[in-house]
Amino acid sequence: MAEGAFGISPLLLLLLAAVALRASTFGDPNVGGDETFYQTVGIAMHHGAVPYVDVWDRKPWGLFFLFYLITGISSAPAGYQLIATGFAAATAWIIGRIAIRWTDRQGALLAGLAYLVFLIPFQGYGGQSPVFYNLFIATAALLVLRATPGLRNGDVDWRSHLAMLLAGIAITMKTTAFFEAAFLGLWCSTALLTAPWAKRPPGRTIVAWALLGAAPALLIAAGYALAGYWSIYCTAMVTSNFTKSPDLTSSAIRFAIMLSRMAPLLIVAVLSLPETPGNRRSFMLLWLLAAFVGVASVPHFFMHYGLPVLVPVSVAAAAFLGRKWLGPIAFMVMAWFALHDSQVLDFDHARRSQAAFDELTQAIRDHDDGGPLFVFDGPHQLYTMTDKPFPTPLVFTAHLGHLMERDVSHLSTLGEVKRVLAMRPSTIIAAPQPRQGPPNLETDNLVRAYFHAHCRRVARVDTPDWLNESIIDVWADCRTGKTASVLP
Incomplete structure (x- = not known):
C-alpha cells in the first residue's frame, strides 16, 4: 500500500x-531525574555553562544542545x-x-x-x-x-x-x-x-x-x-x-x-x-x-x-x-x-510535585544569605529554580553519592565534595538516608557530618517523582551557626 x-x-x-x-x-517539575537533569543543563547553557566542563555527565553533547534549544523556547x-x-x-x-x-x-x-x-x-x-x-x-x-x-x-x-x-x-x-x-x-x-x-x-x-x-x-x-x-x-x-x-x-x-x-x-x-x-x-x-x-x-x-x-x-x-x-x-x-498499573490518569501527581517544589524553593530562598547552594542528594533542578550557580561540575547527584560513580569523571569525587564544603555553603539539600545504592559513604558521611555540625534543618518535604516518593531535607543557616533549632 x-x-x-x-x-x-x-x-x-x-x-x-x-x-x-x-x-x-x-x-510536573520532577517527572524523572534524567530528563530534569537535561533540562537543568539546557538552562545553564544559556548562562554560559559548557557541558562536561562546567557540568559533567557522560551523555553526548547533542542531547544537551537539544534541551538548550527547547529551554530557549520555554524553561x-x-x-x-x-x-x-x-x-x-x-x-x-x-x-x-x-x-x-x-x-x-x-x-x-x-x-x-x-x-x-x-x-x-x-x-x-x-x-x-x-x-x-x-x-x-x-x-x-x-x-x-x-x-x-x-x-x-x-x-x-x-x-x-x-x-x-x-x-x-x-x-x-x-x-x-x-x-x-x-x-x-x-x-x-x-x-x-x-x-x-x-x-x-x-x-x-x-x-x-x-x-x-x-x-x-x-x-x-x-x-x-x-x-x-x-x-x-x-x-x-x-x-x-x-x-x-x-x-x-x-x-x-x-x-x-x-x-x-x-x-x-x-x-x-x-x-x-x-x-x-x-x-x-x-x-x-x-x-x-x-x-x-x-x-x-x-x-x-x-x-x-x-x-x-x-x-x-x-x-x-x-x-x-x-x-x-x-x-x-x-x-x-x-x-x-x-x-493497567500505570499513572496515566493520575493528574493529581503533577500538582503534588509542584507543591513540593514550591515548598523546597521557598525554604531555600527564605534562608539564602548569599552563600552557595549544595544539592548533595536531592533534585538538581533546584539550582536553576532558585537561580543559584553550580558549586561543582558534578551536578547530577548520583555522581556525588553513588559508589558506582566514584571518580568516573576527570574530577575526584571526594575532592570535589571537600572543595564545595570548604566554600562554606549556606544551604545543603539531602535526603534523610542515602537515596543512591550502594552509597558512596566517603562523601555521604562527610556531608552529613558537615550539616549536622554547622546547619539546621528548616524543611522536610515529601517530594514525588514518577518512580519514587522521596523525603528531602533542607539544611540551612550553615554560615551563621544557628544549629539549636531542628525541625522534628
Missing part, C-alpha cells in the same frame, strides 16, 4: 493519543514535555509510514499507537533521550527503505545521504544509537555493492555515507579539542563508560523485567513476521538485532534503556495488527498489559 494512505489524519490521531497518554505529566517543565509529546507522535507516525508498505491502514495506525502505549511502562512518558532520537532513527530507516530499490539498480539519491546524516545526529544524543546507524549504513552499502551496475563508484559513495554519519560527532569532538577541552571530553565520552561496572544480579533482574513488559508486543511482532514480505522481513530482523545489541552494549538494563527497541518491534508487529478482528483485539490486550 502507498505511504500516501497514511497521511495527515493518522498523524492527528496519533498526536491526540500521545497527548492523552502523557497529559498527566504536563507541568518551564511543560515546555520540554510538550515538545517530547510532539516527537513521540511524529515517531509513531513514521512507524506507520514504514509499516504501511506491507500492511493496511489499520495495521499501520495500530503499530503507531502501540509505540505510544508502550512508551509508558518503559518510562518514556516524559523527555527521556530515546523519545527524541527515536524519531531520527525511524526517519532514517524509512528513507533507507525508500532508497533501497534504487540502490539495487546502482542509483544513489539524496534519501540515503539524508538517512546517514539523521542516524549520525541520533548518535550525538545517545552513543548506543551507533548500532542501528551502522545497520542502516551496512544495508545501504550491501544494496549498492550487489547492484549489477552503478552510475558512480560504490566505494566513494560508501565513504561519503560513513563521513555523513560520523560528521556530527566529529564536529562536536573537534569543537572541544579546539577549545582546549579534549581530555575532559574524551573522559566523558570514552573512558567514563568503562569505569562503571554493572551489578550482574540486579542487571539480570532488570533485564527479566524489561523482557516481561515488552513480551506482549514481542509476541505480536513474532506472529507478524510470517506475514511480512520476505524482502522486508530480513530488514526488520536485522534492525531488531541492531536495536537489541544497542541495549545489551550497556548491560545495566534500566527500564528506559528498552525505549529504542520499541520502534522496530512496533513496526514488526504491524502485519498482525492489520488483521481485521484479531489486530484490534491484540492491540487492546497489549494496551491493557502496558497501562
Whole structure:
C-alpha cells in the first residue's frame, strides 16, 4: 500500500493519543531525574555553562544542545514535555509510514499507537533521550527503505545521504544509537555493492555515507579539542563508560523485567513476521538485532534503556495488527498489559510535585544569605529554580553519592565534595538516608557530618517523582551557626 494512505489524519490521531497518554505529566517539575537533569543543563547553557566542563555527565553533547534549544523556547517543565509529546507522535507516525508498505491502514495506525502505549511502562512518558532520537532513527530507516530499490539498480539519491546524516545526529544524543546507524549504513552499502551496475563508484559513495554519519560527532569532538577541552571530553565520552561496572544480579533482574513488559508486543511482532514480505522481513530482523545489541552494549538494563527497541518491534508487529478482528483485539490486550498499573490518569501527581517544589524553593530562598547552594542528594533542578550557580561540575547527584560513580569523571569525587564544603555553603539539600545504592559513604558521611555540625534543618518535604516518593531535607543557616533549632 502507498505511504500516501497514511497521511495527515493518522498523524492527528496519533498526536491526540500521545497527548492523552502523557497529559498527566504536563507541568510536573520532577517527572524523572534524567530528563530534569537535561533540562537543568539546557538552562545553564544559556548562562554560559559548557557541558562536561562546567557540568559533567557522560551523555553526548547533542542531547544537551537539544534541551538548550527547547529551554530557549520555554524553561518551564511543560515546555520540554510538550515538545517530547510532539516527537513521540511524529515517531509513531513514521512507524506507520514504514509499516504501511506491507500492511493496511489499520495495521499501520495500530503499530503507531502501540509505540505510544508502550512508551509508558518503559518510562518514556516524559523527555527521556530515546523519545527524541527515536524519531531520527525511524526517519532514517524509512528513507533507507525508500532508497533501497534504487540502490539495487546502482542509483544513489539524496534519501540515503539524508538517512546517514539523521542516524549520525541520533548518535550525538545517545552513543548506543551507533548500532542501528551502522545497520542502516551496512544495508545501504550491501544494496549498492550487489547492484549489477552503478552510475558512480560504490566505494566513494560508501565513504561519503560513513563521513555523513560520523560528521556530527566529529564536529562536536573537534569543537572541544579546539577549545582546549579534549581530555575532559574524551573522559566523558570514552573512558567514563568503562569505569562503571554493572551489578550482574540486579542487571539480570532488570533485564527479566524489561523482557516481561515488552513480551506482549514481542509476541505480536513474532506472529507478524510470517506475514511480512520476505524482502522486508530480513530488514526488520536485522534492525531488531541492531536495536537489541544497542541495549545489551550497556548491560545495566534500566527500564528506559528498552525505549529504542520499541520502534522496530512496533513496526514488526504491524502485519498482525492489520488483521481485521484479531489486530484490534491484540492491540487492546497489549494496551491493557502496558497501562493497567500505570499513572496515566493520575493528574493529581503533577500538582503534588509542584507543591513540593514550591515548598523546597521557598525554604531555600527564605534562608539564602548569599552563600552557595549544595544539592548533595536531592533534585538538581533546584539550582536553576532558585537561580543559584553550580558549586561543582558534578551536578547530577548520583555522581556525588553513588559508589558506582566514584571518580568516573576527570574530577575526584571526594575532592570535589571537600572543595564545595570548604566554600562554606549556606544551604545543603539531602535526603534523610542515602537515596543512591550502594552509597558512596566517603562523601555521604562527610556531608552529613558537615550539616549536622554547622546547619539546621528548616524543611522536610515529601517530594514525588514518577518512580519514587522521596523525603528531602533542607539544611540551612550553615554560615551563621544557628544549629539549636531542628525541625522534628
